[in-house]
Amino acid sequence: MSVSRYHCQLRQGAAERRAETHPLTWRLREDGAVLGLDEYVEKDGYAAVREVLTHQSPDDVVATMKEANVRGRGGAGFSAGMKWSLTMKGPGIPRGYLVCNADEMEPGTFKDRLLLEQQPHLLIEGMILGAYANHSYYGYIFLRGEYVEAARAITRALEEAREAGWLGHDIAGSGFDFDIALHTGAGRYICGEETALINSLEGQRANPRAKPPFPGQSGAWGKPTVVNNVETLCNAPSVMRHGAKWYQALSGELSDDGGTKLYGISGKVERPGLWELPIGIPGRELLERAGGLRDGRALKTWLPGGGSTGFLLPEHLDKPLDFDTIGELGSRLGTGLLTVVNEDQSVLALVRNLEQFFARESCGWCTPCRDGLPWVVKLLQALERGEGRRGDLEMLDKLADDLGPGKTFCAHAPGAAMPLASALRYFRDEFERGVAPPARAAQADPMPVGGA
Amino acid sequence: MNETARRIASDADGFVLEAEDRRAMAHERDHYEQPQAACIEALKIVQRRHGWVPDAAIPAIAEVLGVGPADVEGVATFYSLIFRQPVGRHVILVCDSSSCFLNDYEALRDALSAWLGIGYGQTTADGRFTLLPVCCLGACDRGPALMIDDHTYGPVAPDDVAELLEGYA
Numbered sequence: 005m006s007v008s009r010y011h012c013q014l015r016q017g018a019a020e021r022r023a024e025t026h027p028l029t030w031r032l033r034e035d036g037a038v039l040g041l042d043e044y045v046e047k048d049g050y051a052a053v054r055e056v057l058t059h060q061s062p063d064d065v066v067a068t069m070k071e072a073n074v075r076g077r078g079g080a081g082f083s084a085g086m087k088w089s090l091t092m093k094g095p096g097i098p099r100g101y102l103v104c105n106a107d108e109m110e111p112g113t114f115k116d117r118l119l120l121e122q123q124p125h126l127l128i129e130g131m132i133l134g135a136y137a138n139h140s141y142y143g144y145i146f147l148r149g150e151y152v153e154a155a156r157a158i159t160r161a162l163e164e165a166r167e168a169g170w171l172g173h174d175i176a177g178s179g180f181d182f183d184i185a186l187h188t189g190a191g192r193y194i195c196g197e198e199t200a201l202i203n204s205l206e207g208q209r210a211n212p213r214a215k216p217p218f219p220g221q222s223g224a225w226g227k228p229t230v231v232n233n234v235e236t237l238c239n240a241p242s243v244m245r246h247g248a249k250w251y252q253a254l255s256g257e258l259s260d261d262g263g264t265k266l267y268g269i270s271g272k273v274e275r276p277g278l279w280e281l282p283i284g285i286p287g288r289e290l291l292e293r294a295g296g297l298r299d300g301r302a303l304k305t306w307l308p309g310g311g312s313t314g315f316l317l318p319e320h321l322d323k324p325l326d327f328d329t330i331g332e333l334g335s336r337l338g339t340g341l342l343t344v345v346n347e348d349q350s351v352l353a354l355v356r357n358l359e360q361f362f363a364r365e366s367c368g369w370c371t372p373c374r375d376g377l378p379w380v381v382k383l384l385q386a387l388e389r390g391e392g393r394r395g396d397l398e399m400l401d402k403l404a405d406d407l408g409p410g411k412t413f414c415a416h417a418p419g420a421a422m423p424l425a426s427a428l429r430y431f432r433d434e435f436e437r438g439v440a441p442p443a444r445a446a447q448a449d450p451m452p453v454g455g456a
Numbered sequence: 457m458n459e460t461a462r463r464i465a466s467d468a469d470g471f472v473l474e475a476e477d478r479r480a481m482a483h484e485r486d487h488y489e490q491p492q493a494a495c496i497e498a499l500k501i502v503q504r505r506h507g508w509v510p511d512a513a514i515p516a517i518a519e520v521l522g523v524g525p526a527d528v529e530g531v532a533t534f535y536s537l538i539f540r541q542p543v544g545r546h547v548i549l550v551c552d553s554s555s556c557f558l559n560d561y562e563a564l565r566d567a568l569s570a571w572l573g574i575g576y577g578q579t580t581a582d583g584r585f586t587l588l589p590v591c592c593l594g595a596c597d598r599g600p601a602l603m604i605d606d607h608t609y610g611p612v613a614p615d616d617v618a619e620l621l622e623g624y625a
Contacts, residue, residue: 191536207495270596
């Protein structure tokens with residue numbers, strides 16, 4: 005058949021990947037098959053767990069993670085060590101949960117899939133370290149329902165790890181108990197928001213919760229709960245095995261953020277894909293590795309890390325792809341997987357597509373998000389048809405502001421506002437061209453207000 | 457009465473939770489601190505057997521888990537992969553997110569619609585296929601992508617549609 009089944013594959017071959025420079029991917033098999041327990045252990049797997057659980061205290065782990073500056077790879081970039089230091093733990097406090105956020109649904113993002121499908125033991129090892137540091141007694145891998153192959157790989161890996169004594173009672177003779185269950189979702193992007201994820205894990209509608217209390221204080225079933233992204237947790241074993249200084253040196257001069265990152269690129273490029281590279285490489289390197297744009301087209305704009313990040317321009321391609329730098333440019337690094345738009349493609353149409361996504365995926369809990377996003381979609385659709393009215397652009401400006409940080413219950417609407425606000429800023433002419441001449445506009449229906 | 461209508465009628469009348477499914481739900485319940493947490497998995501268990509979740513399954517699940525039917529209903533109506541009306545033997549989930557959009561997903565969607573003779577949210581009259589959009593499938597390096605049942609494909613060109621779908625009886 006001419007259509008092939010999708011299989012996630014790293015663009016880097018085995019020759020390029022080494023233990024010293026590619027902590028996330030050096031063990032991956034050339035054939036892309038899942039790494040079983042034996043092969044993982046042969047390649048230094050579970051060595052960090054053995055070492056840490058018998059020779060270090062939980063606070064040592066937190067301190068090392070902090071020093072390494074592992075920033076959350078789910079998109080927010082919050083220091084994992086800092087998060088772990090804020091978890092309530094100690095005498096009189098019940099041991100809680102460590103939850104791996106494997107609900108990868110950010111538009112343009114396909115990185116966690118690789119780790120889940122091909123190296124589940126690295127994640128399990130990272131979760132054991134995280135659980136030890138946070139005094140968690142039980143872990144969940146919250147996996148999106150559509151990742152069927154990942155579910156199979158994780159289920160098998162959990163069985164292997166349990167049989168070998170890496171999960172369960174008295175792990176590696178350390179006296180530490182911890183086990184993990186796989187929890188698969190049933191759709192809805194909002195489940196990736198950490199408090200919505202906790203509600204979903206509890207078998208409720210995935211509406212976000214108010215913070216405070218933060219999950220580290222009171223999360224799943226009222227117990228201290230740590231939620232970390234797949235890639236974040238997969239960094240823990242190498243950090244604990246080789247130390248914070250080694251990890252920091254991976255990115256060296258490129259960035260203050262430590263380590264490597266699974267970077268990727270998609271859109272109309274010659275060779276879209278995924279690479280493990282030092283954090284802080286410029287976007288241009290990814291574009292070059294991808295062989296540039298298809299059909300000799302020029303780059304118009306790009307999203308640095310998913311649908312909830314702001315557009316950047318070709319002139320930003322030489323900036324380091326790290327959390328602070330991309331933040332200073334008015335966008336967010338997000339997941340670090342670039343989406344590129346070529347000169348022939350409409351930013352207005354793409355923003356409409358993104359806002360339709362966010363409107364559909366709003367949980368409906370708070371008004372700006374529930375009613376504001378469908379309104380944005382209606383305005384964008386009218387502009388796309390050339391039937392926009394005078395004042396529509398200003399209304400979109402206002403909506404982008406009203407959906408921004410601090411005005412809604414969670415980060416969903418601010419995420420939706422980011423591509424909208426940046427597109428209005430950089431590509432305003434595209435929006436202006438959608439405003440109908442006065443004669444036609446006068447005949448247009450009154451603007452619909454409110455929800456879809 | 458077409459195939460879909462027949463299945464609605466037969467499944468909604470006299471819904472009985474199979475003993476095996478009941479046991480599977482009870483087993484899931486043990487993975488969590490509180491039984492409500494097994495709610496989504498219980499809905500999926502019903503869906504695996506019947507293809508969808510009829511209204512009459514809601515109180516049955518509530519009873520097994522010892523939670524209120526309204527709680528189960530609230531969950532059942534929230535999640536996009538829990539189907540509340542009969543679906544075809546094969547469910548096609550078409551990724552409509554940004555990377556696929558930039559790789560001409562709309563042409564694929566239109567080709568699917570034309571071949572099947574249905575739009576999003578609909579099932580073919582012979583009960584073979586249901587067509588639905590889905591959040592970014594995480595296959596952006598091979599877009600446009602889609603899923604049929606448990607398998608993800610990409611890139612899928614409009615011309616591939618006939619050959620691909622003919623493989624699903």
